[in-house]
Amino acid sequence: xxxxxxxxxxxxxxxxxxxxxxxxxxxxxxxxxxxxxxxxxxxxxxxxxxxxxxxxxxxxxxxxxxxxxxxxxxxx
Amino acid sequence: xxxxxxxxxxxxxxxxxxxxxxxxxxxxxxxxxxxxxxxxxxxxxxxxxxxxxxxxxxxxxxxxxxxxxxxxxxxxxxxxxxxxxxxxxxxxxxxxxxxxxxxxxxxxxxxxxxxxxxxxxxxxxxxxxxxxxxxxxxxxxxxxxxxxxxxxxxxxxxxxxxxxxxxxxxxxxxxxxxxxxxxxxxxxxxxxxxxx
Numbered sequence: 538x539x540x541x542x543x544x545x546x547x548x549x550x551x552x553x554x555x556x557x558x559x560x561x562x563x564x565x566x567x568x569x570x571x572x573x574x575x576x577x578x579x580x581x582x583x584x585x586x587x588x589x590x591x592x593x594x595x596x597x598x599x600x601x602x603x604x605x606x607x608x609x610x611x612x613x
Numbered sequence: 614x615x616x617x618x619x620x621x622x623x624x625x626x627x628x629x630x631x632x633x634x635x636x637x638x639x640x641x642x643x644x645x646x647x648x649x650x651x652x653x654x655x656x657x658x659x660x661x662x663x664x665x666x667x668x669x670x671x672x673x674x675x676x677x678x679x680x681x682x683x684x685x686x687x688x689x690x691x692x693x694x695x696x697x698x699x700x701x702x703x704x705x706x707x708x709x710x711x712x713x714x715x716x717x718x719x720x721x722x723x724x725x726x727x728x729x730x731x732x733x734x735x736x737x738x739x740x741x742x743x744x745x746x747x748x749x750x751x752x753x754x755x756x757x758x759x760x761x762x763x764x765x766x767x768x769x770x771x772x773x774x775x776x777x778x779x780x781x782x783x784x785x786x787x788x789x790x791x792x793x794x795x796x797x798x799x800x801x802x803x804x805x806x807x808x809x
Contacts, residue, residue: 546758548697613750
């Protein structure tokens with residue numbers, strides 16, 4: 538099962554999908570595109586990978602285990 | 614005692630419920646546990662709002678609409694958001710980082726350029742690979758409203774996977790003793806030098 542963790546004021550919003558469920562994959566892909574349009578940054582791990590191995594993700598990957606959505610950085 | 618009302622029977626032993634008491638009041642969640650364990654599940658949710666480890670519930674998708682036409686609602690209590698963010702942060706830190714954060718409120722993130730210390734907003738420590746120390750300020754864009762631990766998750770993930778982005782936008786303060794130990798904004802110093 539894949540999980541999307543979208544950082545927000547609630548802590549984060551969690552979306553899940555299973556690669557075999559076409560409807561869930563389509564909904565997750567739509568959520569991915571929505572976040573990309575908001576210029577958020579995605580980092581993803583594959584099954585079995587630790588979070589410190591997360592890499593930048595440019596397009597939705599239904600085989601990802603976890604996709605983290607974060608915001609771009611600015612100098613303070 | 615946590616309580617809920619059943620909004621919709623989703624089939625397959627899953628029920629959509631709205632929590633009516635406690636920290637999670639107002640949240641709409643899917644319960645997948647057996648009826649006899651649901652109250653215990655709701656109690657567990659208060660201490661583990663993500664419920665990922667428990668595996669008995671999941672958030673519903675962004676397209677779901679209830680009978681009243683409303684979508685899923687986020688937690689209203691910032692304490693709940695803070696706990697969720699803390700849980701997420703702990704899940705992305707390694708063992709040593711977790712221990713450091715629990716003990717000191719700070720943790721280190723190694724990068725190809727040196728080590729960044731997170732834990733004090735607007736005043737991040739950076740020890741360059743040659744040992745020279747700096748303070749820097751980098752934040753997520755539009756961070757207001759985010760729980761503080763979400764900010765550390767944000768910075769940690771970018772530092773690990775795309776450190777160049779972090780250093781490209783960072784504002785720097787030199788804490789080298791040549792400046793009397795006081796932070797000096799490098800940009801201002803360079804301006805002074807250019808006027809000489």
